[in-house]
Amino acid sequence: MSEYNTNGDNQENKPKGPKINSYWIYGILIVFILASSLMTGYNNSQEIDIEDFERMAKAGDVEKLIVFNNQKAVVYLDSAKLAEKNETGGRFKNAIAGKAPDYQFEIGPPDEFAKRMEAFKKELASLDETNPIAGNPRYFVGPRYKPKPNYWDFLGYLLPFILLILIWIFIMRRVSGGAGGPGAQIFNIGKSKATLFDNSNTKVNVTFKDVAGLDEAKEEVMEVVDFLKNPKKYTALGGKIPKGVLLVGPPGTGKTLLAKAVAGEAGTPFFSISGSDFVEMFVGVGASRVRDLFKQAREKAPCIIFIDEIDAIGRARGKGAMQGGNDERENTLNQLLVEMDGFSTDKGVILMAATNRPDVLDSALLRPGRFDRQIGIDKPDLKGRIEIFKVHLKPIKTGPDIDADILAEQTPGFAGADIANVCNEAALVAARRGKRAVEMDDFNYALDRVIGGLEKKNKLISPEEKKIIAYHEAGHTIAGWFLEHAHPLVKVTIVPRGLAALGYAQYLPREQYLYRTEQLMDEMCMTLGGRAAEEIIFDKITTGALSDLEKVTKMAYAMVSIYGMNDAIGQVSFYDPQNNYQFSKPYSDETATKIDDEARSIIDKAYQRTLELLRDKRDELEMIANELLEKEVLLKSDVERLIGTRPSRPAAAQNGVS
Numbered sequence: 059m060s061e062y063n064t065n066g067d068n069q070e071n072k073p074k075g076p077k078i079n080s081y082w083i084y085g086i087l088i089v090f091i092l093a094s095s096l097m098t099g100y101n102n103s104q105e106i107d108i109e110d111f112e113r114m115a116k117a118g119d120v121e122k123l124i125v126f127n128n129q130k131a132v133v134y135l136d137s138a139k140l141a142e143k144n145e146t147g148g149r150f151k152n153a154i155a156g157k158a159p160d161y162q163f164e165i166g167p168p169d170e171f172a173k174r175m176e177a178f179k180k181e182l183a184s185l186d187e188t189n190p191i192a193g194n195p196r197y198f199v200g201p202r203y204k205p206k207p208n209y210w211d212f213l214g215y216l217l218p219f220i221l222l223i224l225i226w227i228f229i230m231r232r233v234s235g236g237a238g239g240p241g242a243q244i245f246n247i248g249k250s251k252a253t254l255f256d257n258s259n260t261k262v263n264v265t266f267k268d269v270a271g272l273d274e275a276k277e278e279v280m281e282v283v284d285f286l287k288n289p290k291k292y293t294a295l296g297g298k299i300p301k302g303v304l305l306v307g308p309p310g311t312g313k314t315l316l317a318k319a320v321a322g323e324a325g326t327p328f329f330s331i332s333g334s335d336f337v338e339m340f341v342g343v344g345a346s347r348v349r350d351l352f353k354q355a356r357e358k359a360p361c362i363i364f365i366d367e368i369d370a371i372g373r374a375r376g377k378g379a380m381q382g383g384n385d386e387r388e389n390t391l392n393q394l395l396v397e398m399d400g401f402s403t404d405k406g407v408i409l410m411a412a413t414n415r416p417d418v419l420d421s422a423l424l425r426p427g428r429f430d431r432q433i434g435i436d437k438p439d440l441k442g443r444i445e446i447f448k449v450h451l452k453p454i455k456t457g458p459d460i461d462a463d464i465l466a467e468q469t470p471g472f473a474g475a476d477i478a479n480v481c482n483e484a485a486l487v488a489a490r491r492g493k494r495a496v497e498m499d500d501f502n503y504a505l506d507r508v509i510g511g512l513e514k515k516n517k518l519i520s521p522e523e524k525k526i527i528a529y530h531e532a533g534h535t536i537a538g539w540f541l542e543h544a545h546p547l548v549k550v551t552i553v554p555r556g557l558a559a560l561g562y563a564q565y566l567p568r569e570q571y572l573y574r575t576e577q578l579m580d581e582m583c584m585t586l587g588g589r590a591a592e593e594i595i596f597d598k599i600t601t602g603a604l605s606d607l608e609k610v611t612k613m614a615y616a617m618v619s620i621y622g623m624n625d626a627i628g629q630v631s632f633y634d635p636q637n638n639y640q641f642s643k644p645y646s647d648e649t650a651t652k653i654d655d656e657a658r659s660i661i662d663k664a665y666q667r668t669l670e671l672l673r674d675k676r677d678e679l680e681m682i683a684n685e686l687l688e689k690e691v692l693l694k695s696d697v698e699r700l701i702g703t704r705p706s707r708p709a710a711a712q713n714g715v716s
Contacts, residue, residue: 271442360406533591
């Protein structure tokens with residue numbers, strides 16, 4: 059695909075919240091009642107004047123008088139005297155706080171109150187013997203002075219400590235993975251976060267029937283499942299069950315789907331965890347989780363452990379680490395290596411892992427004895443795409459014109475996830491259009507959206523720019539149509555799509571793995587056709603060829619420095635998959651200059667060849683551009699109608715034989 063650019067890319071586990079126990083509510087209510095009783099027991103007595111107190115004291119009803127903090131006096135009456143008089147006094151009944159005072163009054167200035175009490179005592183002592191209070195020591199004889207505790211002040215001292223404890227509990231719950239459940243305590247932070255799927259947990263409904271286009275990988279993985287189901291079949295002949303299976307492949311090719319199928323087919327416990335789940339801010343947590351994971355696996359043996367994106371913890375050691383620093387990731391990897399060597403092969407514990415970056419993994423992790431098998435999962439070929447389309451078309455209501463073979467031919471280079479996205483997008487498009495079934499037109503629209511992006515119907519483009527875009531795409535079309543090794547054209551359009559594409563030409567790449575120099579040069583010429591058409595027609599160039607120039611530059615440098623397709627540089631390759639040459643190059647400055655010169659020379663030759671081709675086919679270029687301006691979208695049949703059928707190519711080139 060060539061683009062014209064405007065600038066110069068089942069039920070799930072629900073988290074359970076903290077459970078509220080009813081006993082906690084009862085306890086809080088009891089504490090509140092006790093505190094209220096203790097703090098209010100002395101504050102509910104009836105207020106009186108000091109003259110009332112003196113009158114009650116002269117009548118012999120006062121048992122004792124207590125003065126708190128030289129401020130307030132409380133009066134306790136004699137219960138026996140009150141019973142004789144059939145009186146209850148002014149006491150506030152409080153069974154929890156104990157015997158409460160009957161009355162209270164303000165004493166005023168302490169010195170004056172003390173003098174008044176002394177005078178009152180003398181007055182009581184001078185009473186005649188007929189008075190019932192005279193000479194009776196159990197009646198009031200004088201005030202007692204006591205400090206009264208302030209419960210609110212005491213609570214004020216405790217409040218900061220209570221707040222600190224609550225904040226600490228909150229932080230620990232958040233750090234340890236949320237409130238509630240086994241992971242809420244700080245002591246469980248080193249426990250494994252792996253999800254266990256066993257016989258009692260039937261969430262995984264994926265089987266090998268749902269995995270299409272991965273026949274070789276399925277055979278390897280099915281053998282691992284058979285190891286667990288029938289171990290004696292292999293051990294009887296002296297064989298050993300493999301310890302590790304590594305699934306390697308580009309994103310979206312079905313690595314995780316294959317692991318889910320293993321979980322659905324194995325019939326044995328299956329632990330699933332991501333590599334990032336071992337990474338924490340605390341030192342030693344990752345290694346602790348690895349130990350706990352394998353401990354649980356040994357208890358459940360025979361079983362399978364699946365670690366998705368293992369490159370999060372399995373990167374090569376010693377790269378990018380700070381001098382003198384403690385690399386927690388390396389500690390986690392070391393513990394994983396020890397655990398994989400620690401259990402014997404007859405325990406029935408198999409480790410499966412998936413990654414799309416095998417080049418960054420540590421060599422000790424990849425050696426036999428740890429990962430005994432490495433299963434490569436590449437993008438599917440034509441046959442694999444047909445099977446994948448059949449799987450994803452089953453739940454979709456399709457029309458009679460839908461053919462999985464045709465769809466597979468139109469999607470070269472698509473991974474399983476891309477095909478699933480196309481099918482889902484086609485169903486959404488059909489639903490948006492109000493159809494009862496998904497038709498081929500919906501799939502064509504979905505392919506355009508997946509390849510080129512969302513159609514920008516409201517994008518305002520001036521007539522001058524639209525004309526430039528039309529000639530740009532016509533240049534790609536003519537160059538690809540008449541070049542011998544170019545890919546067949548499928549569609550060309552000037553409808554804006556995506557963030558930056560104002561038009562694009564879609565081609566149908568062949569299923570091919572080896573390319574000759576002539577094929578790469580023809581592809582470069584086809585890519586430069588848009589820039590060449592602008593120069594020929596307008597005698598000026600625009601920024602619309604950005605993506606074309608990026609593609610051509612990468613191809614030219616690859617031919618010179620990677621594939622050894624240049625006589626001046628020779629049969630050498632500076633390919634660096636592990637990025638070991640990030641700071642130093644394995645060649646001299648003179649060689650670097652020569653690489654730059656040869657790459658620029660290849661691009662210049664391809665550009666001059668494209669200019670000559672388009673000048674020779676200018677009439678055809680004009681016809682295609684004018685038709686694009688009128689219809690905006692041209693198919694292969696439209697191009698054949700305008701400029702004739704494409705020139706025949708040699709059989710070897712048609713079959714992609716190198």
